[in-house]
Amino acid sequence: MAETTDTGLPRAVAIAWGMQEAPQRGPNRGLSHERIVAAAIQIADAEGLAAVTMQAVAKSLGFTTMSLYRYVSSKDELLRLMQDAAITLPEKVKLPGDWRDALRAWAGIVRDAYRAHPWTLDLPRGPIAVLMPNNVRAADLGLAAMKDLPLPDDEKIGVILVISQHVGASVELEQNLAAEGAVAIPDEGAQLLNEVITPARFPHLAPVMESGNYIPDDSPVVEAEDGIDPEYDLGLDLIISGLEVMEKQKAGHESSSGM
Amino acid sequence: MAETTDTGLPRAVAIAWGMQEAPQRGPNRGLSHERIVAAAIQIADAEGLAAVTMQAVAKSLGFTTMSLYRYVSSKDELLRLMQDAAITLPEKVKLPGDWRDALRAWAGIVRDAYRAHPWTLDLPRGPIAVLMPNNVRAADLGLAAMKDLPLPDDEKIGVILVISQHVGASVELEQNLAAEGAVAIPDEGAQLLNEVITPARFPHLAPVMESGNYIPDDSPVVEAEDGIDPEYDLGLDLIISGLEVMEKQKAGHESSSGM
DNA sequence: GCTTATCTGCGTATCGCATAAACAGAGTAT
DNA sequence: ATACTCTGTTTATGCGATACGCAGATAAGC
Known part of the structure; x- marks a missing residue:
């Protein structure tokens, strides 16, 4: 059940489209969705998605883990925002006529x-x-x-x-x-595989593998x-x-x- | 780096193909790869992949969490075994001639x-x-x-x-x-989306969405x-x-x- | 200008989970 | 029998997400 906003849209969608009025009463915000998402993307690019933890993102921004939750309601929401922000298409695209x-x-x-x-x-x-x-x-x-x-x-x-x-x-x-x-697969492994992938059991595939047309070990x-x-x-x-x-x-x- | 066996194959592969001689010195085994994988698959089917924790699997078998590690070197390996075991094709298949x-x-x-x-x-x-x-x-x-x-x-x-x-x-x-x-998307949400997905910004898509040919709200x-x-x-x-x-x-x- | 309702960023605390480490008893080979 | 190898278990560690409550900041309304 993705969190919904008062708009009825999943919060991530609202944020990504730039709807989502920033509050006005409190102190000025030290962070922004953009910065958080950018930091998270940078980590994902460099060290993989698994390295994207709330702690890592927060630290790379110089804030505490919990501060992120003022901007993002869950890690899942952050991931959604990252996904969208990361898949950017070039600004101007000229497509061929055909x-x-x-x-x-x-x-x-x-x-x-x-x-x-x-x-x-x-x-x-x-x-x-x-x-x-x-x-x-x-x-x-x-x-x-x-x-x-x-x-x-x-x-x-x-x-x-x-x-x-x-x-x-x-x-x-x-x-x-x-x-x-x-x-x-190292060579020994390939050996063992040939023992189980026999023509008897896999009449169509076995010949192909033997002829080496399929992922030859190198x-x-x-x-x-x-x-x-x-x-x-x-x-x-x-x-x-x-x-x-x-x-x-x-x-x-x-x-x-x-x- | 997937764990490799002395065979040079990833352990999961060796296990799945039934290679992997069972030890002989110690006490009789109370479990088996098959039972563990089957239990895990059952949980995944019923409650989703996220519900597959070592604890849950072990409990459903009446063993302690750590006992699983005598059969599987990591959760990742278990997942690989599950993946293969779950995708079973029918025994006998008659394919049409054409x-x-x-x-x-x-x-x-x-x-x-x-x-x-x-x-x-x-x-x-x-x-x-x-x-x-x-x-x-x-x-x-x-x-x-x-x-x-x-x-x-x-x-x-x-x-x-x-x-x-x-x-x-x-x-x-x-x-x-x-x-x-x-x-x-509830109705209000669709409203908001129409405000951002304008013909000006998305000349080709906007008309399609308006004509309702694309995922009409219902x-x-x-x-x-x-x-x-x-x-x-x-x-x-x-x-x-x-x-x-x-x-x-x-x-x-x-x-x-x-x- | 004050008061007050809102916010902000933060420290603390909880809970679930994977997995390392060490142990006692079970079987087997010698 | 005896030593060696396994088994299942208990205990402990560390990490990650996230609920909660606090002190200070700030704008709105009087």
Whole structure:
């Protein structure tokens, strides 16, 4: 049950949108939502989400732990604010005219945003997150990319969801592989695995593993800077390719039959 | 750094595959990995992942907290074991012959597995998870579904990844919406949102929201039992549609030119 | 200008949880 | 039998979130 304000909105949403009139009677405030969130994000970037404790955030600001609670009603609320604040899209974005290129560009932007603060992916993306400013902006941009694609609005929203999820999941995977990658399977381990992953038990997978097409121990895992992530590209290609088919069907129906 | 065994494999992997010889000198064991994991899963199912504490698990088994550590080296390891044990696929699966139908069926099976224990989605899916038995089995099944699809092995693995991620993300979304759905936006909240989501700031999204095509306050959010989840279907359709295009390209090259 | 209702930041205190450490008794190999 | 290895337990530690109450700051209303 997310805390709600007198506005009926979850407090985090109200704060993120800048509603939430500051009180006037008392002393001047020494802190602000912005500073707190910024400090928390800095810690998360540097030491991971687990290092974000109320104590750590407070200390990095030179305040006591409890002072934070004057601004944020719970750690959960802080996390929500961080999530939104961290996923910032570039100010001005020029999307290509062709919707295919535009969608790819949009996906790239979203991917960069996630990559800049991968820990956001560890936070739940629920209906509250959807209402946050940067999410709304991302959705708007996504719609912009598809403006020339003849699809009903709700399907466009669906496409945005599907692509966001794909991008998010890809970055998460990439991150997990990179993180624990070092611990990957040493040779002895691979030996043992071959004993259990037998053709008898896994007729389709076993051959693939033996032929070494799948994560050969030295792992082809992403090391490149920009974007040589085959899984990301494959998924995006498939989706866009699928959209092209839909577009053609649509066009076919709207004109007369086939071209 | 996930704890490794003398085998070089993460201990969780060794345990899950049933390697890990039980000691022989001491007294008989009163517990087993299986019972512990089963108890933990039961708690997670009933009260959520947060309710899974070492204390709770131990108590439900009638043992003390610390006794668990004789079987599991850390809570993290227990969570990994739970994740694998919870995602069980049906024993015998008959996949349709057509790869499109087979992939859809496979996706459905995976979806059902996630839905049965949604909390598994809150755990990180890293390289360790990939090596666990049920994941391997799922991959094998996925390959089986694509056996008649003319694609290189690594791309098939890619497709499996893409679809799993899509399914996982969809179930997670569905779950989050259902969970916090009750807290959704009351009318006053929607009012306020309309004040910030203006056509000026969000030229593409604002019209959509006004036309009510997007989560109209009473929310068309999934309530149906089986599968009226438009986002899930849309994504799967797009991917499969994209695969059809690839298939045709492949076929075109292999025979001569076009059909 | 005073009084008062509000606020602010802070110290203190509680509670839940993961996990280290050390111990007594149970079995087994020799 | 005897020593060695395990088992389950008890006890203790440390961390993190957060409820509570206090003293000083400050603006609103008289």
